Amino acid sequence: MIRTLLLNVCIASALLIGSAQPKSAPKAPVATSGTLSVVAKGAGAPDDLAISADGTIYFGDLGVNRVFAINPDGSIKPVSPVIDAPEGIVVLDDGSLIVVEQAGNRLYHVDPTTQALSVFYGVGNKTRNPGIDSLSRDPSNGDLLIPDAPTGRILRLSADAQHLSVIASGFRRPTAIAQAADGTLYVCDEYGQHIDRITPDGKRSEVALIPTPDDVIMNTDGSLLVNSLRGTIWRVDPLTGKATALVTGLIEPHGIILDHNGDLLIADAKLNEILRLSGF
Numbered sequence: 001m002i003r004t005l006l007l008n009v010c011i012a013s014a015l016l017i018g019s020a021q022p023k024s025a026p027k028a029p030v031a032t033s034g035t036l037s038v039v040a041k042g043a044g045a046p047d048d049l050a051i052s053a054d055g056t057i058y059f060g061d062l063g064v065n066r067v068f069a070i071n072p073d074g075s076i077k078p079v080s081p082v083i084d085a086p087e088g089i090v091v092l093d094d095g096s097l098i099v100v101e102q103a104g105n106r107l108y109h110v111d112p113t114t115q116a117l118s119v120f121y122g123v124g125n126k127t128r129n130p131g132i133d134s135l136s137r138d139p140s141n142g143d144l145l146i147p148d149a150p151t152g153r154i155l156r157l158s159a160d161a162q163h164l165s166v167i168a169s170g171f172r173r174p175t176a177i178a179q180a181a182d183g184t185l186y187v188c189d190e191y192g193q194h195i196d197r198i199t200p201d202g203k204r205s206e207v208a209l210i211p212t213p214d215d216v217i218m219n220t221d222g223s224l225l226v227n228s229l230r231g232t233i234w235r236v237d238p239l240t241g242k243a244t245a246l247v248t249g250l251i252e253p254h255g256i257i258l259d260h261n262g263d264l265l266i267a268d269a270k271l272n273e274i275l276r277l278s279g280f
Contacts, residue, residue: 032244033244040273046068058079067083083101086101093142098144129149132150134215147177172189188210188213194213207238212229233266250266251270
């Protein structure tokens with residue numbers, strides 16, 4: 001009996017001591033180069049980003065299925081009605097938006113002032129694979145570059161949405177496209193775990209292996225900026241394939257984009273934050 005009582009006392013004491021230990025705070029993201037700061041809080045799960053000529057930052061939020069703009073004071077305001085899983089966003093010359101609806105695998109035209117919504121182009125999805133994950137624009141002619149994730153194709157849609165062509169196929173799940181000044185395309189293959197190059201003459205080659213890459217953009221110095229869903233932002237040399245970590249410790253980074261100062265904006269869906277990396 002005495003031994004049993006002593007044992008129970010020891011167990012209770014251990015439980016009390018264990019419960020009294022302070023819980024460690026979640027680790028914050030760390031910039032290995034430059035300075036990291038928070039621009040704004042999302043509405044639940046911020047995803048892809050876009051920036052207008054006047055510097056307005058837009059993001060789609062999967063938490064509430066709408067597109068938002070960030071006000072100068074860091075607050076946010078909705079600029080679209082409900083879109084079922086809003087993903088890639090492109091700002092047109094007139095300030096209106098083209099937004100991917102991933103669930104329907106189509107593109108919407110959105111007026112951010114009136115929130116008017118209309119179908120711009122329906123790509124369609126006859127597979128059971130998740131839909132389009134991002135969208136980019138050819139600056140030379142305004143064509144839209146579409147990584148059609150369900151079918152593994154890279155598509156080009158004319159600015160008037162009248163002509164659709166296939167640039168490449170055979171990707172496992174292409175999720176983003178960046179275009180260099182010479183017309184070379186760099187493609188994130190999320191399930192393939194790598195970044196590929198497609199030259200203007202159609203030749204394809206591997207640039208770098210990146211774990212679960214989700215987005216890729218061109219940096220001002222010609223390097224590639226890539227986010228990995230495993231929590232790291234990478235700078236990749238497109239000539240050598242060397243990858244250098246710029247930010248670590250993110251939880252679920254999705255959209256990345258450069259602002260007009262050359263700073264990198266990052267949307268982390270799990271942190272529910274839009275962050276800025278400057279001076280990198």
